[in-house]
Amino acid sequence: xxxxxxxxxxxxxxxxxxxxxxxxxxxxxxxxxxxxxxxxxxxxxxxxxxxxxxxxxxxxxxxxxxxxxxxxxxxxxxxxxxxxxxxxxxxxxxxxxxxxxxxxxxxxxxxxxxxxxxxxxxxxxxxxxxxxxxxxxxxxxxxxxxxxxxxxxxxxxxxxxxxxxxxxxxxxxxxxxxxxxxxxxxxxxxxxxxxxxxxxxxxxxxxxxxxxxxxxxxxxxxxxxxxxxxxxxxxxxxxxxxxxxxxxxxxxxxxxxxxxxxxxxxxxxxxxxxxxxxxxxxxxxxxxxxxxxxxxxxxxxxxxxxxxxxxxxxxxxxxxxxxxxxxxxxxxxxxxxxxxxxxxxxxxxxxxxxxxxxxxxxxxxxxxxxxxxxxxxxxxxxxxxxxxxxxxxxxxxxxxxxxxxxxxxxxxxxxxxxxxxxxxxxxxx
Ligand SMILES: [Fe+2]
Ligand SMILES: [Fe+2]
Numbered sequence: 001x002x003x004x005x006x007x008x009x010x011x012x013x014x015x016x017x018x019x020x021x022x023x024x025x026x027x028x029x030x031x032x033x034x035x036x037x038x039x040x041x042x043x044x045x046x047x048x049x050x051x052x053x054x055x056x057x058x059x060x061x062x063x064x065x066x067x068x069x070x071x072x073x074x075x076x077x078x079x080x081x082x083x084x085x086x087x088x089x090x091x092x093x094x095x096x097x098x099x100x101x102x103x104x105x106x107x108x109x110x111x112x113x114x115x116x117x118x119x120x121x122x123x124x125x126x127x128x129x130x131x132x133x134x135x136x137x138x139x140x141x142x143x144x145x146x147x148x149x150x151x152x153x154x155x156x157x158x159x160x161x162x163x164x165x166x167x168x169x170x171x172x173x174x175x176x177x178x179x180x181x182x183x184x185x186x187x188x189x190x191x192x193x194x195x196x197x198x199x200x201x202x203x204x205x206x207x208x209x210x211x212x213x214x215x216x217x218x219x220x221x222x223x224x225x226x227x228x229x230x231x232x233x234x235x236x237x238x239x240x241x242x243x244x245x246x247x248x249x250x251x252x253x254x255x256x257x258x259x260x261x262x263x264x265x266x267x268x269x270x271x272x273x274x275x276x277x278x279x280x281x282x283x284x285x286x287x288x289x290x291x292x293x294x295x296x297x298x299x300x301x302x303x304x305x306x307x308x309x310x311x312x313x314x315x316x317x318x319x320x321x322x323x324x325x326x327x328x329x330x331x332x333x334x335x336x337x338x339x340x341x342x343x344x345x346x347x348x349x350x351x352x353x354x355x356x357x358x359x360x361x362x363x364x365x366x367x368x369x370x371x372x373x374x375x376x377x378x379x380x381x382x383x384x385x386x387x388x389x390x391x392x393x394x395x396x397x398x399x400x401x402x403x404x405x406x407x408x409x410x411x412x413x414x415x416x417x418x419x420x421x422x423x424x425x426x427x428x429x
Pocket of ligand 2: 245275322354355358
């Protein structure tokens, strides 16, 4: 019946919402670039399903247009929220991949079997897609958990214990399922939980050349941004280094999830996913040129510039860079076209479209946050200005050694890329 349906969809909404928030919360602490970008994609998928579920509950007018938690689902919601406090990245990936996602997958399968695809057709359409996404997400989480355990074998015992505890708690409270939730007294933190916090330093994939500043022009204005091949390379390096923007979007999504309305999570999920696509554009481009990750700088300075500050500056940092760089993007796409570099042109062109959306997200949500805090909206510009100062402050701490090493890495990358392009020309001729 309509009311039962709405009640279940509301339960699913909270599960998807918390999956999205938790994936976001863990992104800065996960080192592997594949897992970081993969989590960004999955949190966006979860947010899209949550959005469709939420709209459907409203359509069913249950019992009003308010979307409050079902009291009987409280223990389930608390469990999904509690997995954010996993003892390690491996613990998070294993408990979500082996327990929470399969429970949601089973519930969706059972729902689609039991419900009426005529009366409830609109739900069937998006929940069928969600069901197929869940299967792919489970496969990804399984692989990532194993990869993370291979990197940190010392976390295997706590991961096993934690995953078992999450599974046992889920069975006791009655699973996600379709049935009514039994009233059980299992509130409180899970055994082995570790209070989650957003790290001040982001974890970095150890395959790349580790650094704070990822190209010499960041710390030395006399180092040319370059043209031709050097510009193509610089642009791909910039894209790869948008890894900071994935982390800033994800950290902000999680930090403000309970402060801002639902649309914040929905927009921030898309934002974070888009930045992961920009990062992958750079990665794929650099790999296609035959470069090795170990010779490619992957920096941290923009993320770190906002650390230790009011979290509004992390969001402000995204807005600052979106609005600072967007004017160059179309010109660069045209330059790449003139070089006959269709791939770089294609990447920059799509990037430009995304960044235009992001600039409006930044302006809108900074204003919403300031309104909630009772601040003047003029403070948006002050935040933007302060972000510029924070970045400048961090850049000014670059040491002579750091700059010299970075120039060495950048120059050999340019030289290698030039040799590659010359041999390509010879092959073409
Ligand atoms: Fe971007
Ligand atoms: Fe962006």
